[in-house]
Amino acid sequence: MAKDAKQEGLTKLELKMMQAVWRLGSCTVSDVQEQVEPPLAYTTVQTMLNILERKGKLRRRLQGKAYVYSAVMSEAKALGEAVRDLVDRMFGGxxxxxxxxxxxxxxxxxxxxxxxxxxxxxxxxxx
Amino acid sequence: MAKDAKQEGLTKLELKMMQAVWRLGSCTVSDVQEQVEPPLAYTTVQTMLNILERKGKLRRRLQGKAYVYSAVMSEAKALGEAVRDLVDRMFGGxxxxxxxxxxxxxxxxxxxxxxxxxxxxxxxxxx
DNA sequence: CATAATGTCCTAACACATTAGGAGTTGATG
DNA sequence: CATCAACTCCTAATGTGTTAGGACATTATG
Incomplete structure (x- = not known):
């Protein structure tokens, strides 16, 4: 049971990042940077992706000289969890x-x- | 159009506070403190309620020596807004x-x- | 009246989200 | 080989959410 990543609760920007990755599939920092609105510095995107990796929402592997990121959880599953969270917190389950x-x-x-x-x-x- | 309070986006604790106020109707800091789980210091509850008042989610008036707080928006309406927010952010509207x-x-x-x-x-x- | 209780306001401390700069590495190019 | 571009890691600054302590005011009580 090695699950250290407590799921639940993406912040606004984290969500945007995840959505970019879901759209792109496997992608680099630059790929995400191009997608994301409003524009952010390369290093900002990098920081966010690394945070998401630390949190267990993304995985990454070195490919050539750059890391390639991909989502651990499907978008559908994340949506389901977000809804469940809302239902629990606001609608008494x-x-x-x-x-x-x-x-x-x-x-x-x-x-x-x-x-x-x-x-x-x-x-x-x-x- | 004097609306400075951008609605949308209660944090976890803010939501708990609001839920206590919705449950109680008009209430004091102590009332909320008794309701809220896990227990919080009187001043913590007070701070939160004041923040919520500053944000326009609660109104308060002096009654005797203590302030009495009440919700500006009905729970039903807040639920509707929370859902709309989720739909916009995660389900493309x-x-x-x-x-x-x-x-x-x-x-x-x-x-x-x-x-x-x-x-x-x-x-x-x-x- | 002295003091305890209850309440208000102000302020601080810590955590984490967001934003980005700078130093260093490595592979490609003149 | 010197240099440039692309990338990584580390670090920091700012903002805001959460938590609560302390000083002060007012009312009730011995």
């Missing part, structure tokens, strides 16, 4: 409450939700 | 993607979602 909040605050309307739900049901059947 | 992530990561199953959706539809009709 109830994902249904989250969905209801989405409706109540008009971020999704009932009809679209019903359609989406139906679509997902059909997906299940044809598996 | 698509709340449907969020719901799908909920299903994909098995935080809600298709059947429960369908039932919930149906229940919400009925709610709408009988309004």
């Amino acid at each position: 109830s994902s249904e409450e989250l969905v209801m909040s989405l409706v109540k605050s008009r971020q999704i309307n009932r009809k679209r939700l019903a359609e989406l739900s139906e679509r997902l049901q059909r997906n299940e059947e044809e598996r | 698509s709340s449907e993607e969020l719901v799908m992530s909920l299903v994909k990561s098995r935080q809600i199953n298709r059947k429960r979602l369908a039932e919930l959706s149906e229940r919400l539809q009925r709610n709408e009709e009988e309004r």
Whole structure:
């Protein structure tokens, strides 16, 4: 059980970095630097990627003269964890409450939700 | 338009404080201190509440010798904003993607979602 | 009245996020 | 070989979140 990296909780900039890496797949500091908005100094990007590696969110290996970074966790999984975190912290662990909040605050309307739900049901059947 | 308080983004402890205030309604520093877990020094709670007041999330008025704090925004509204924030930052603004992530990561199953959706539809009709 | 209790304000200390500069290494080039 | 470009590592400065102590004011109590 050698898991020292407590997941959960990317900061704003860390998230941007991760999103760049997810988009790019395996990539170097320069690759990320080109992607990231607003522009940041090379060394700033480097620092962030190294921090993320220390935290266990990225892995890296030397390829030629530069390190190549890649994500440890898939974007889908990270999204799932972020949602679970929100649900735990703000909705008392109830994902249904989250969905209801989405409706109540008009971020999704009932009809679209019903359609989406139906679509997902059909997906299940044809598996 | 005198709005200096940029909403969005409660930190972990700030959120706990807000949750205590939402639970309690109008309350004093001591009230919150009793609620909050793990225990914090009186002055720590006081500092946090004052910070939240400075940020425009709480208002306070002197009642007798102590200040009484209350939330500026309802919990429901704050939940809605928190969700919107997550959707914007992680799901490219698509709340449907969020719901799908909920299903994909098995935080809600298709059947429960369908039932919930149906229940919400009925709610709408009988309004 | 002296003092204890309760509360306010100010301030500090520590942690960590964000931003970036500078020194040093290494491979390519004139 | 001297130099340049690309890269790494180390370090620092600034900001803000979290935690709490201490000084001072006001009210209640022996």
